[in-house]
Amino acid sequence: MQFPVFIDLRRSVRFSLFLVVAHSVAFGATCALSIAWQLQVSLLFLIALTAWRAFLAPAIVGLRILGSDKIVGVYPDGSEFRLVVSEQSAVYRQMILLRTRLGNERLLTSLALFPDQMSQREFHQLRLWLRCQIQPTKDAAVDVS
16 A cells, blocks of 8 residues: 555535434434423424534544554644544444544544545555554454455
């Protein structure tokens, strides 16, 4: 693999469609409940709030793989920050769950990446790079595809 690898992330159409369907189902189910109207309105407000939050502009718009063990994220303003990949990250055929620490923070952040967010070549390169970074544990399920 040739470094650096620059990956610009787009919004996933599949995941957006899934979110629309899930929030629609939740909205319909809440409307069908026979509960106090105050509770029903509160639940509908929470569903609307999570739907609005899900479709905000993404916090990370790109990834840069700079070497065999270094990856940085890119904010919308173009500034870069170091990512520390956690062993809790997972690589699947149609999804990458990137669990990282931003810089020296203690809390983990999750980033779900799908093939339609980048080119097929970039997705394949990211999968290969992450498989080299993640050391599987004995009880972890390993996708060998």
